[in-house]
Amino acid sequence: MMALPYITEHTGFTGTVYATEPTVQIGRLLMEELVNFIERVPKAQLASLWKNKDIQRLLPSPLKDAVEVSTWRSCYSMQEVNSALSKIQLVGYSQKIELFGAVQVTPLSSGYALGSSNWIIQSHYEKVSYVSGSSLLTTHPQPMDQASLKNSDVLILTGLTQIPTANPDGMVGEFCSNLALTVRNGGNVLVPCYPSGVIYDLLECLYQYIDSAGLSSIPFYFISPVANSSLEFSQIFAEWLCHNKQTKVYLPEPPFPHAELIQTNKLKHYPSIHGDFSNDFRQPCVVFTGHPSLRFGDVVHFMELWGKSSLNTVIFTEPDFSYLEALAPYQPLAMKCIYCPIDTRLNFIQVSKLLKEVQPLHVVCPEQYTQPPPAQSHRMDLMIDCQPPAMSYRRAEVLALPFKRRYEKIEIMPELADSLVPMEIKPGISLATVSAVLHTKDNKHILQPPPRPTQPTGGKKRKRASDDIPDCKVLKPLLSGSIPVDQFVQTLEKHGFSDIKVEDTAKGHIVLLQEAETLIQIEEDSTHIICDNDEMLRVRLRDLVLKFLQKF
């Protein structure tokens, strides 16, 4: 989502973007916060000379190892954000979206965040599921829709947890314990975070925890340009929430308890550290603010303010950034650093359960998921283990999915269907010949009744009609069945043919009428009568052959 403006605004993109409403609204908030943070500190000039390869390799470590620096772009503007968002068409869960009649696309709840989706891309005979960041844990969003992923030919599995060894429940426990310990000692707690997502669950956990931990008097500050909108938006997307929270709306109560925290003044939110916040600021306290990379945003001020005291603690909860790299520019640092990455996306145990439940024919996933993490090469449990083994792909690799399109669905118009006369050729199997016009438009195929033979009414008109519609010739009946050779020979003999020889061939039989110098080739799907310019004889023989076959 955060990269959307780069795609829609700089690549000549002319298509439509589909997204759920919370994705658009919360995505807008995240982008707005990012643009706000970046624009607060405008750069006087842009430096790009360092991207020259010869210069880059002379730079210190993280920079010299960076790849494809020439493609790096500066941050987009709010105008570009708005333009990108205007190209989005809103969709709801389970809504079927037709793409040119070729495929149908459906978003399903992925259980990870408000409005987060997995997608089903299906035709009449094939189904591909695209699983992105999903969660099976009970958090605030609607639970993951697993049932709709069943019977997939291919399941593309992405967005698994970044920290497979960290159990979110345990991490929340760590988060709370460390927070309480710090505050009890008179220290402050800094939580670098995004303004939406896990923060809702963290606030809910704290809501339950602060009383038990005796922290009722400690202020919680949430500082972000979009803090207010984020907290309020979360309360209005009732239909995208889990069942428990949905039912609260009908009570009516706010679905998230942070409303109560705000009412009771335990949680306060501010657009920035300037203004009201500086008047209200009281220590010890807990501050939630961005950006989790610690490179920009209000978090930088708090790092500077609190970094020198060992009483304070910074707790990292976002798994997207290496906390060691994030902290590097602030070293030496006296404040305590706690790493509690809370990533509720699927881990490998959950994936294995999901695959057992959903049973796709094939699994396709990034290469990294098919082997244990490099740092823990013995942890064979930290990889996807499925049968048949998952197909893997690397970045920018084009993959042919392992299925072939064999069938198309064709509709028959009712009046045409009425005219059909099926004939049972085997018990349970009926056939009927169809003469129709195949009409194909937008990848949809329709059989329409053939036009009635038009009466010759006049030279000009008739000619016109023949341009538009194909000629309808008198139809010959179709044949089916097989010819039992012995009986056929007996029939020939009855009809006066003698000196008959039968030869077996690889595909069937050849019946030789030596006297008549005629050859009858009988094969599984064809019969040929080869005789020397004796049309009478050929027709006689043909009629004998036809006696053994069914016509319809």
Added chain:
Amino acid sequence: MDPGCSRLLPALCAALADPRQPVADDTCLEKLLDWLQTVTEAGSSLLLLQENPCLVELLFHVVKSQDLSSRILAFSLRLAGMFAAQETCFQYLQGELLPMLFGEAGPLGGAAWTAPTVRSGWVQGLRALAQHPSALRFLAACGAVDTIFSLQGDSSLFVASAAGQLLVHVLDLAMRGPAEGHCGPQAHAWPACAQEIVCHIEASLRSTATPQVAQALNVLTTAFGHYHGLWMQGLWVRLSPLVARLLERDPVPAAHSLVDLLLSVARSAGPSPDGGLWETLAQTLSRLSPTQAGPLALGILQLQGCPQALRTQAFGRLLQPLACVLKAAAQAPGPPGLPEGAAGDSVTVDTLLSSKSACVGLLCCALAHLELLQPLPQRPSPWPQAPLLGAAVTILRFCNGSASPTSDVGGRLCTILVGCARVQRAALDFLGVLSQETGPQEPVTQVFAILLEYLVSPDSSPMVLKKAFQATLRWLLRPPRAPGCCDLDPHPQLFLGELLPVLQKRLCSPCWEVRDSGLEFLTQVTRSWGGQAGFRHALLASEVPELTRQLLRDPESYVRASAVTATGQLSSQGLHAPPASPEHPGVQQSLLEELLHILSTDAEGFPRRAVMQVFTEWLRDGHADVAEDPEQFVARVLQAASRDLDWEVRAQGLELALVFLEQVLGQRGSRCAYAVALPEAAPPGTLAQALRALCRVQLFEFAFRALFDCDRPVAQKSCELLLFLRAKAAPYGSPQDAGGSPDVASVEATLQRWQAGEQGQPLGHLEPGAVMAVLKSLDLEGLRDTLAESSDHVEKSPQSLLQDMLASVGVLSENEADCY
């Protein structure tokens, strides 16, 4: 039978025989049977039947009636069996009744037989009846043995099991006859009935159907487990070749039953059974799968007088799963240090790797078996302490993903075990048990390291964490290596430095179970180590005491209770946090006040009970806060406890009162309620002072109220306390001194009202003389005897049972009348 019951019995029998008056409650019939059983055991059944002909009439009616409920039929079968257990009565009933009940003319094969209750009643009736040689002849005559054979495979497990037991009982009865002692394995010497049963068992053992084999093995297990006749040896000699032949089949059928049988035979055979049994055991041990062999190996190791070779084999088998784990984890090849025979074989490895459930099951069983074995005196020696520790630590490492095995097996085990809480719990339990052994120092470092990993890890589930705390406690408190050493070993001391920050964090956990386990751990470790300088120093330097104190206000009542116990313990040892309330810094509140506040205001019972226990301990140990003014302390506590709705708090209040009493009056001679000697009387001078003190703290008011408490344990305890007090204070005046004073009369009047349930009125100020007079006038002994009887002693009498049953039938018939 008492005349009252005799009078009621005919009406009841008539009601039971009436199909229109169904008995609603099965338990009544059971109670009726129990009562009649006691009656028949006390005297002659024949006489009973003759004096109460209604019983025989009931049985005859049951035999003839077609529409009786199955439960009455089952009841009658059991009743008849019970009467016929005495041979004279058997003869009396034999002519007509017994064949009609138990023979082919009876319910057997009829429509009623489809009810499992009836089949069960039939089996139980015969089980009761089969007590004398005449019964054997009866069984043979009515062809019951064949029916019992078929009932062994009954769809109801209760019936099948009872049929098996009946078979053994009949076999025992047949063999106990005059031929006992002469029954060799030769078939011709056995009585016909026994012969028939044994032949049936032999046929079952030869059967290819596993359920049949299991039936035969279960019957034999019952025989060897419960009967000890001389004929058993002959039976085993005869059947053991067939049992041994089961081992040749693949897979071994009914392996669990086979293990049970072999162990049962080995246990019954005493110290020197014949050699064949040991060989069969050895063979079975090697033939069974690792999962099946575990219980057998443990059973063998628990046997007395078992050959050393077999014990070695069994121990090896028990250790195999752990040997596999050690081998799989080994970085370099080398012997893991386990005894010979324990080397992990490929079958065990295959089992471990076959599936997660198989692996978890096998490891948990192996750990549990070794845990059971460790404290036994007959456990193998030398005990391989170091490799077992290594195995437990390795399993725990596999489970938390910190092991980095190089072998394929290790990799697979890692995948299977990682995050498996069941194995973690079993391994931590086992690790805790191993702390009782002394061994080399090096593995101890590893033990503390892994325990710390589990205590620190955010992934440890609350239950695993609890086990980790328990194991840690056992390792910390294990007996010092050098006897007489007063301070901590270096290992625990080092470990403590790392442990306390973890404990601190756990006490802040959002999960209440974790906070609770942390507090329990703290209490126990303080109880043992409170006097150790190293521990005191480390604890006081940490925030643990302060956090513990804060948990007194935890929202979870269990945590508050544990926090009360922990702070009480810390305070007893002088380790409590400086009193300060975070809401009102500066306002100092002593712990005593805070606990009193909990006692009088906490809405849950657990914290209040914990406070009472702490206070009792404080009073007993002379805690500084209490010693300042014990009288005021006791008065305040008793006042709070007397109002408590929780009877355990009130009972604990009496315990505290008793401690105070002992301190004021001197120790009780014996705390045993059945002691013959009376407590020594106190000298009159001090006694008067003491009684005045008791009056000042209003102990009497508390005790008298408790005496009429609606909860029996409280009343009993109070009675005991007052009896003790009366004996102690015997020389203090005589009843005449104060007996007639108005004070005494008003007290007695109040007490009477209390006894009647009106406890609103207070006793007011009491003088020692009046108290003693009241004490002497109360029939405390009588009250004690009344209280000693169970609360339903009146309702439990047989007469009451018969009345109840009749009443319920009466109610039914009344309802029936109402319907019309």
